[in-house]
Ligand SMILES: NC(=O)C1=CN([C@@H]2O[C@H](COP(=O)(O)OP(=O)(O)OC[C@H]3O[C@@H](n4cnc5c(N)ncnc54)[C@H](O)[C@@H]3O)[C@@H](O)[C@H]2O)[C@H](O)CC1
């Protein structure tokens with residue numbers, strides 16, 4: 001048996017998140033090597049545990065499928081290295097022939113699968129169910145895992161559905177999830193992301209031919225997914241990008257936040273269009289911001305391609321503005337008021353490039369039915385032919401061509417009023433810089449998350465939306481540095 005282990009991940013699809021179905025496809029394509037892959041998986045899991053823990057009393061709980069086989073390999077390795085390791089089995093006769101084979105090599109007594117035993121150990125390794133989890137978690141498994149003091153999951157915590165992140169029973173939180181080849185969408189999707197703990201993904205030398213057998217469509221949002229425009233010696237403000245917004249009467253702050261964000265993240269010029277009555281109030285703002293007082297004239301300028309419609313606009317006004325923008329075929333980011341205006345009549349958004357709903361706005365536009373958020377966002381993007389940025393702790397960015405990114409680069413500090421307007425401004429700036437709408441949206445969500453983290457650090461965990469704006473330039477720089485390293 002060859003153990004060609006290396007920690008340098010294969011470069012094919014480095015940020016892909018593989019669904020259980022895609023993992024099965026890949027494993028089938030690697031069926032000749034599947035035993036080696038299981039040994040590699042168990043070996044790498046044992047290595048990760050050694051790197052992160054001092055020897056402690058471990059109980060490896062093994063299920064009937066290949067997840068259990070990984071557990072048996074890692075148990076043997078840790079035992080050979082002198083760790084106090086025991087094994088328990090959900091079923092005395094595994095269904096996977098490979099797991100049976102690995103079990104035959106384990107010659108210590110098998111501990112009974114009862115909660116009282118789980119309690120006796122310092123740490124329980126959950127190798128019960130992984131990608132093959134296909135029905136509700138048995139009650140005995142719930143009780144057993146709940147009784148453990150601490151848990152680490154192999155692949156996924158048992159009971160988590162790998163594609164959607166939904167729970168198929170009562171799932172116990174783990175302090176670490178060790179997965180192989182690529183993580184699963186569930187590792188980064190709510191509610192699972194809260195209970196997966198630290199995610200460690202190990203290379204198990206999956207043959208490139210097997211990686212090539214799958215065409216992933218779900219990605220973990222990261223600077224390797226997109227290319228930010230760089231600065232050039234012959235840049236000028238129009239080349240860098242012009243962003244226009246329409247500002248209303250009652251909530252000028254929203255338009256100001258979007259505008260400030262667009263400027264801070266690098267737009268060449270940002271203009272707020274409002275009425276002659278409101279314009280003087282808007283002008284008491286930043287010196288570098290331009291205020292216009294006539295929408296129709298502003299729309300005639302061909303250099304003003306990108307428009308943000310919605311922040312701070314009541315829905316009727318947003319609707320009137322949106323109709324004009326669509327009529328002039330502008331590149332539109334629709335948010336807030338524009339989304340309320342379209343609730344119940346999606347055709348009102350046809351032609352918009354990007355929409356940025358939070359969960360409530362999304363549900364009013366696209367009733368979820370029995371779809372998960374991920375599936376609903378993917379089908380909504382196709383139906384509307386627009387990029388959907390479904391905001392939340394696990395922001396989902398879906399493109400009409402079926403690509404979808406899940407973002408985990410964020411901060412709970414972003415859960416305050418105004419940060420959504422900031423994100424819209426960032427998307428506007430990147431779109432005006434010439435980026436593709438899906439890439440601009442992915443990059444904006446990442447940069448916004450980075451700025452949230454930096455502002456949280458600066459302000460003791462409690463920044464204002466305005467503080468997030470001030471970090472956008474530095475955050476863009478962090479993204480640029482990460483892009484360069486790849
Ligand atoms: N490419 C890789 O990442 C590799 C991962 N490996 C490991 O293999 C598992 C997936 O193995 P599989 O046998 O397909 O699935 P499971 O072990 O999760 O379970 C299948 C087994 O369990 C039965 N079952 C499923 N759900 C339930 C339930 N709720 N109640 C009762 N029984 C259930 C099902 O019918 C099967 O009998 C992956 O997670 C990795 O850990 C490979 O080792 C290497 C390649």
Ligand SMILES: [K+]
Pocket residue numbers: 067126127128129130153154155156157158
């Ligand atoms: K597991």
